[in-house]
Amino acid sequence: MSDIGIKQLAKNLGISTASVSRALSNPDRVSTAMRKKVQAAAKLAGYRPNKMGASLRTSKTRNIIVIIPDISDTFNSGVIRSLERTAANRGYAVLFGDTQGIRELEITYGDMVQTRQADGIICFSHRLPFTDEDMASESFKMPPLVNSCEYIDADQAGGHVVPLVTIDNVKASRELTQHLIDLGHVDIAVITGDISSPSTTQRLQGYQEAMLSSGLAVQQQLIYEGTYTLEAGSTITKEILLAKKRPTAIFCMCDETALGCLYALKEHNFSIPHDISVVGFDDIKFAQYFSPALTTIAQPVAEIGQQCVEVLLDIIDGKEVKKPMVVLPHQLVIRDSTGPVPDR
Amino acid sequence: MSDIGIKQLAKNLGISTASVSRALSNPDRVSTAMRKKVQAAAKLAGYRPNKMGASLRTSKTRNIIVIIPDISDTFNSGVIRSLERTAANRGYAVLFGDTQGIRELEITYGDMVQTRQADGIICFSHRLPFTDEDMASESFKMPPLVNSCEYIDADQAGGHVVPLVTIDNVKASRELTQHLIDLGHVDIAVITGDISSPSTTQRLQGYQEAMLSSGLAVQQQLIYEGTYTLEAGSTITKEILLAKKRPTAIFCMCDETALGCLYALKEHNFSIPHDISVVGFDDIKFAQYFSPALTTIAQPVAEIGQQCVEVLLDIIDGKEVKKPMVVLPHQLVIRDSTGPVPDR
DNA sequence: TTTCATATGGTAATCGTTTGCCATAATGCA
């Protein structure tokens, strides 16, 4: 672990730096004898190549930057884990930028490709991490980027198509709503995520489609605008309980919200699903341990992470991207938080 | 966003690269006129400094690598978030390596300082991310490293003192156990984490100390070896329930385990805390939403993250590290999962 | 034996910055 470089190594062996470099990172280019000699010496000396030097020369960093609003979000962290794993297998390291939804931080992290600290971006937000100014510039070139789970508007992207890995939110939401309808529910409240997020819009659309196609009215007063948080689930549920006409089911657009919802319901002595049914979305690892275990949509977390990396690396490698949008299968998971509509 | 470099910029302005560099990153070194001129031109041209070039020259990367067994662990991700924030404020980016506890991956990530991809390491494991071989070598120099929450043995560290940011696990565990004892519990089962982890050992020690100092026997058959997971909580609790003599309280060494435990208890129709009391450890964000809300030890997640970074940057900057061990205050949070021992 | 292709190793340029050293200009002070 001494601070030895390729130069010193070459000098010690009485050979050129070119041979050392080749023996280590392009072994076919040298004779077996040379290769063995150099590799042995390198190992002995504890030689570690300085990646900065290499990166500078090759203009490849083998880093991926992941831009994410909240790294502690349970659903996201599942995807992250898979990302990281896949990337590592392909020889890439993953940098994370937690933006807390702050625009300025998004920009900072988005800049890391421009400053050559990363080769590409995986983004978990519905906003691109570049200034409008930059994007408007005609010299703007979109760096390798794929979006996870959140659709980005072509308008916002200045006409660029942004590759996306996601499930079909509309369809999943429709199925979930249909499940409630099949149980006889008619008054189904919704606690949305941030409405500026397309995933929320899509899930809302699925809900509406399911209602309408079953001949049920979409009651605007049952749609509550929230966020993807525990707190939103808890506070909005209380609001729902205060309504003159109570719904018999609550559709929470993420599992954390559903947990908050269950909490508030139990606090007010509602029995689930006897009095009110609750569904979530995502199937985070905690969902099956909630009481009652949560009916939800399972997203293929591992595949999402993996595909994000695969697609991104294809772009980085300059390969033709066959599918700008990868839609992965979700699954309706029926557990104990949903039941038939109660008699009135 | 054009691919312009310092050289081109200098040529355009008819000045030397030195002046450009100074105007941008060492502004006091040049005249106001020069500074303004260069900065304006840089902005106009969308100049982005290539950090690889700079890093190579300065041998500073301004990256920190965080090595963590499970990035999706809820407690950890809280700390991570804070880490990331503090680091960003200090101008450092954070890279993450999720090792899944795999030795080989630990080594890979540990190597990133040697290969100059990062300036320092924050480690969430009880093992150092270097090969024994390396550490045994006399030329081994410990890179800047601080450990979060897990103590590292000086033996294992080859005599090096590894700075640590943590709470006092022994004390916290003692208080938590004492809380149960105060409620009249005598037969208190424990579901541990991985026993190779010092945090587990320490929490176990705290438990034992509390029992003994209250004149209670430590019953070995009540100590169940587990892991810091939901699944362990669930399966081991079932085991506990099958025991001839059932405990009246279960001490889970982390909140996720406690959730698994609550789940299993409810599944078998035990009422909490009426029949059995349960405590967790960490106070993850979900804990207060469990049913019943969980009595636990709150760790100062944000401060832990912050301190880790502060200490690490001090080491990187070559400052004297005043305290090799930072012990932060925890808090006993009493909620609804604990109650008086039931009448027999 | 000659000729050509291939295998192997070396030389030195290069990637994009930063910075030590120097020259000159500007300023302060007596």
Next chain:
DNA sequence: TGCATTATGGCAAACGATTACCATATGAAA
């Protein structure tokens, strides 16, 4: 006014790898 500082800008050498290009050696084919 003269001299000592200080401010400012340029030159060119790093940093540590990779690699285009070249020279030589080796072997095969004729």
